[in-house]
Amino acid sequence: MCVRQCAFKGHSYDPETDEVISKEELCVGCHRCVTLCPTNALTVRQNPLDFRPNGNWTPWAIRNIFKQAETGGVLLTGMGNDRPYPVYWDHLLLNASQVTNPSIDPLREPMELRTYLGRKPKKLELDYTQETLKLKTPLPPQLKLETPILFSAMSYGAISYNACESLARAAEKLGTYYNTGEGGLHPNLYKYGKNTIVQVASGRFGVHKEYLDTAAAIEIKIGQGAKPGIGGHLPGEKVVEDISKTRMIPKGTDALSPAPQHDIYSIEDLRMLIFALKEATRYTKPISVKIAAVHNSPAIASGMVRAGADIIALDGFRGGTGASPMVIRDNVGIPIEFALASVDQRLREEGIRHQASIIVAGGFRNSADVSKAIALGADAVYIGTASLIAMGCHVCQKCYTGKCNWGIATQDPYLEKRLNPDIATERLVNLINAWSHEIKEMLGGMGINAIESLRGNRLALRGIGLTDTELEILGVLPAGR
Amino acid sequence: MKRIFVKEEFCMGCRLCEIHCIVEHSKSKDIIKAFKIEKPRALPRIMVEEKGSISFALQCRHCEEPYCLEACMSGALYRDEKTGAILHHKEQCVGCWMCVMVCPYGVIQRDLNGRKVALKCDLCAGREIPACVANCPNQALEYREG
Numbered sequence: 260m261c262v263r264q265c266a267f268k269g270h271s272y273d274p275e276t277d278e279v280i281s282k283e284e285l286c287v288g289c290h291r292c293v294t295l296c297p298t299n300a301l302t303v304r305q306n307p308l309d310f311r312p313n314g315n316w317t318p319w320a321i322r323n324i325f326k327q328a329e330t331g332g333v334l335l336t337g338m339g340n341d342r343p344y345p346v347y348w349d350h351l352l353l354n355a356s357q358v359t360n361p362s363i364d365p366l367r368e369p370m371e372l373r374t375y376l377g378r379k380p381k382k383l384e385l386d387y388t389q390e391t392l393k394l395k396t397p398l399p400p401q402l403k404l405e406t407p408i409l410f411s412a413m414s415y416g417a418i419s420y421n422a423c424e425s426l427a428r429a430a431e432k433l434g435t436y437y438n439t440g441e442g443g444l445h446p447n448l449y450k451y452g453k454n455t456i457v458q459v460a461s462g463r464f465g466v467h468k469e470y471l472d473t474a475a476a477i478e479i480k481i482g483q484g485a486k487p488g489i490g491g492h493l494p495g496e497k498v499v500e501d502i503s504k505t506r507m508i509p510k511g512t513d514a515l516s517p518a519p520q521h522d523i524y525s526i527e528d529l530r531m532l533i534f535a536l537k538e539a540t541r542y543t544k545p546i547s548v549k550i551a552a553v554h555n556s557p558a559i560a561s562g563m564v565r566a567g568a569d570i571i572a573l574d575g576f577r578g579g580t581g582a583s584p585m586v587i588r589d590n591v592g593i594p595i596e597f598a599l600a601s602v603d604q605r606l607r608e609e610g611i612r613h614q615a616s617i618i619v620a621g622g623f624r625n626s627a628d629v630s631k632a633i634a635l636g637a638d639a640v641y642i643g644t645a646s647l648i649a650m651g652c653h654v655c656q657k658c659y660t661g662k663c664n665w666g667i668a669t670q671d672p673y674l675e676k677r678l679n680p681d682i683a684t685e686r687l688v689n690l691i692n693a694w695s696h697e698i699k700e701m702l703g704g705m706g707i708n709a710i711e712s713l714r715g716n717r718l719a720l721r722g723i724g725l726t727d728t729e730l731e732i733l734g735v736l737p738a739g740r
Numbered sequence: 741m742k743r744i745f746v747k748e749e750f751c752m753g754c755r756l757c758e759i760h761c762i763v764e765h766s767k768s769k770d771i772i773k774a775f776k777i778e779k780p781r782a783l784p785r786i787m788v789e790e791k792g793s794i795s796f797a798l799q800c801r802h803c804e805e806p807y808c809l810e811a812c813m814s815g816a817l818y819r820d821e822k823t824g825a826i827l828h829h830k831e832q833c834v835g836c837w838m839c840v841m842v843c844p845y846g847v848i849q850r851d852l853n854g855r856k857v858a859l860k861c862d863l864c865a866g867r868e869i870p871a872c873v874a875n876c877p878n879q880a881l882e883y884r885e886g
Contacts, residue, residue, distance in 0.1 A: 260754055295877055297759050298771050666752075672793035679750045679878045 261292035261301060266662040266674055289655035291664035323585075334585040337658030337668065339485055339577040339622050339644060342589050346577075347596035347729075348628045351635075352738055354719045356706035363708050365699035371709035372695055374639055376476075376616040377401035377545040378569040399569065400545050402456075402476055404639060405434030406695040407710055408629060410687075411620050411643030412458050412480065412549070414442025416493045416502050416514065417581030417658070418647075421678040422667045425650060427451035428680060429687035436475060438641070441465075441491060441516055443505040449473050456547065459536065461490060462516035464506040468539070476570070477536050478547040479529070481520065484578025484621045487551030487592045491516035492582065497661055497670045530566035537567070545569035552576060552598030552621065553591075557605035564606060564615045571615050572641065573598050577622025579644040581668055582659035595621040596635065600733045603636025603715060626697035635733065636715040649690040650683040741824030743886050744863070744873060746796045751788070751880040753795035757872035758784040761799075764864055764871035780853035785861040786872050787847065797872065797881060799861035800847050802826050808839035808848060808860075816858070825863045833857040 262270040262279060269285040270292060272278075283306050293301045310318050323334055356362050363370070378399040386393040410430060415423045417440065424447070426437040431454045438456040443465015448455070452473035459466050460480035471477060482488065493502075493514035503510040523529050533546050547570035548563045550556065556573065563571050575595025580588065599619050606612040619632050620641035629640045648654065651665040658668035666677030698710070707713055721738040722730045730737055759771070761784040766774035774782060786799040802825050809817045809826060816832035817839060819825070835856035840848045851859040864870040873881040 260756060260759070264754060295754060295756065297756060297875075673752075676750055676793070677752045677878060679880070682879055 260295060260297065264291050264295055264664060266664050266669075266671070267657075267660075287655040287657045288653070289657070289664045290653045335582055335659045336585040336588060336656055337580060337582055337660075338654055338656045339579040340588050340592075341656070344576075344594070346622075347594055347725075347733070348624075348631050350723050350725050350729075351596075351631045351733070351735065352721045352723055353627070353630060353634070353701060353705065354721070355704040360706040362706050363703040365696075365703040368703075368708065370699040370702060371711070372406045372698060374404040374407040374710060375401040376404065376570050376618065376638055378615060379613045381613060400543055402436060402545055402570075403434070404436070406691060406698075407633060407637075407639040408691055408694060409435050409456070409618065409639055409641050410437035410646050411578075411641040412438035412440035412456075412478065412483075413643055413647075414440030414458075414493075414581075415445055415505055416440075416442040416497055416670070418668055419663075419666060419670060419675045419678060420445060420501065421675055421680050422647075422650060422683065423448060425678070425680040425683035425687060426646065427454065428684040429646075429691070430454040432684070432688050433691050435691070438478060439465075439474075441480065442502070443507065444470050444473065445501065445505050458549075459532075460516055461518070461520045462514060464508065464514060464516070467507070471536065471540055474544065476545045476547055477540065478549055478570075478572065479520075479532060479536070479568075480549045481523070481529075482549070482551035482553075482574070483580060484551045484574030484576055484592055484595070485580035486583040486587045487553050487576075488518060489583065489587050490518040494661070499670050502670065526562035526566050529563065529568075533567040547572050547618070549574060551578070551591075552593050552595050554593060556593070556598045557601045560602040561605055561609055561611070564611050568615050570618060570638075571602070572618040572620060573602060574641075575599075575619070575621025578620055579622075579647075580658070595619050595632075597729075597732050599632060599635050599637055604734060607715075626694035627701070629694060630698050630701050630713065631720060633710060633713050634716050634719045635735075636717070638714065645690070646687055649686045650678060651686075741802065741885070742863075742883055743802055744799060744861075744870060745882045745884065745886060746798065747880045747882065748794070748796040750878045751796045752878055753788055753790045754877065755788050756875055756877060757786050757797045757881060758788060760871040760875040761786045764867070783849065783851055783853070783859055785849075785859060787849075797876075798845060798847055799872070800826060801845055802861075802863070807842040807844065811838040811842045813838065823863065825865075826860070827862055827865070828858060828860055830857050 262272050267285050267287055269282055271280050288303050380396045384395040386395050410426045427448050430437040431451050436454050436456050439458055441458050441460035441464050453475050455474045456476045456478050457474035458478045458480050495511045495513045536546055548568040549572035552573050552575045560571050576592035616638035618639045618641055619637040623640050623642050632640050652667055661669050663669040666675050717734045720735045722735045723738045762782045763771045763774045766778055766782040786797050788797045806826050814832050814834045816829045820827050839858050849859045851857050869883050873883040
């Protein structure tokens with residue numbers, strides 16, 4: 260069983276000795292064999308082979324040099340930044356009400372997580388009559404979410420068809436959205452259009468009239484947290500028949516997404532593309548612009564809002580990827596917590612916060628991270644890696660090899676079958692429902708009955724173990740104050 | 741009657757159905773003993789057919805008009821009145837292999853351990869859900885009316 264399940268050929272059977280041999284150097288630690296072994300006979304441990312202890316020349320640094328000396332190439336990796344940078348969510352604490360304002364039991368009382376994303380008018384004018392209440396102000400197009408969590412952009416190509424279908428079905432069941440990434444939209448998935456955000460990225464793969472018309476919203480991708488400033492590269496081997504059709508490129512050719520969008524060199528250019536897309540869809544859909552969190556995100560975000568973006572998506576440096584140069588993933592970009600706090604602050608100061616919703620992404624691990632992000636000023640959260648883990652991913656970071664043993668990040672028909680969309684959809688729905696319940700519990704504890712009341716409410720947060728500067732950037736008080 | 745259906749698109753050829761079939765039809769019903777101690781080892785009634793990326797698990801279809809039942813000269817094969825399953829009296833079987841020859845699915849095997857008799861799926865009599873279905877990690881097998 261284990262021999263057949265390992266796409267990396269870590270196990271082999273020797274008929275001469277009637278034994279299964281495991282090669283530790285081939286093991287990626289994906290736990291596929293461990294999970295499926297009917298006798299629980301397997302475990303995966305770190306091979307204890309140590310180098311001579313050295314604070315600077317860690318085994319990681321040494322092995323990377325070995326690899327590069329051997330190949331002369333750029334080191335590739337998958338998933339998000341795994342280096343031990345601080346996780347600021349773990350330095351933020353939520354509030355709860357005691358005595359002075361009663362907490363609410365979400366099991367007994369209604370609790371509102373519904374979220375609308377899109378440009379909001381500055382003020383609302385209403386027409387009152389005796390019985391009716393009519394809105395006079397025309398509302399720009401909005402996305403309606405039953406819970407403030409969406410599935411991040413993951414392209415068909417980077418992940419398998421079954422994984423895309425699972426995300427689409429789960430988004431439909433949950434009343435939220437998934438994002439196609441740059442991979443185009445497979446014809447079978449058009450029926451989930453009203454729960455789909457389609458991406459227009461630098462390679463423009465799979466972008467055509469029906470693609471834009473089918474979607475609920477369109478996202479212009481400028482950058483990605485795992486590889487800010489870097490384009491994409493889907494190797495030709497992964498461009499199989501269906502992918503070639505969906506992406507509208509010849510079969511077997513490399514799908515190269517350039518680093519910049521070649522028609523966007525300024526905020527004015529971005530405005531032209533935003534309005535070209537708005538024109539093309541007759542102003543019926545919100546347009547989102549996604550950027551990686553970098554040093555001057557607040558100024559960029561301000562420009563994006565002024566350029567007409569209805570939603571801005573910020574992707575922090577923990578954001579995942581199917582493949583990225585390791586040196587970029589691990590060293591470029593800033594934590595999403597700082598980017599979010601500073602962007603929200605800047606847009607408020609400029610009086611344009613209502614003109615765009617903010618979605619944040621990049622390494623959200625649980626409902627507490629989501630709640631804290633909303634208190635810091637986010638409207639909603641994109642989850643990518645967490646949704647993959649719900650489908651079975653064990654974060655072995657070998658997405659770029661195309662040999663995903665869990666049938667997620669692969670186009671190999673033998674491996675792809677391992678992901679049954681019926682099971683994966685249920686697991687995704689379970690995860691989001693569980694998080695939503697927990698968010699309601701946290702809201703209830705704070706004596707709030709709607710997520711709206713937590714949004715941007717930094718008084719609900721206190722910092723712990725942070726410097727004065729960090730607290731100032733996050734706009735929160737230290738615990739105890 | 742309730743039958744086992746296969747969803748070929750999700751069978752990944754892990755063969756856990758075969759393993760759990762062996763365990764279910766072993767004396768001890770313990771996976772370690774069934775494989776390491778019991779001699780002869782129980783045989784699986786389910787077989788995974790595989791070529792390239794296509795695979796599926798197959799066992800007795802429990803046909804409405806079973807050729808095997810017609811061909812069985814000793815009357816060892818019979819239909820269970822209650823469940824409709826096609827079952828097999830081991831003691832009555834003479835090992836003529838006519839059932840093996842006529843089965844259009846090729847799912848009756850020969851049990852050559854001891855007295856030679858036919859071997860086929862019994863839908864795990866006594867279990868609510870057959871072992872292969874219950875233990876398929878990808879829900880590629882389904883047990884339902886049909």
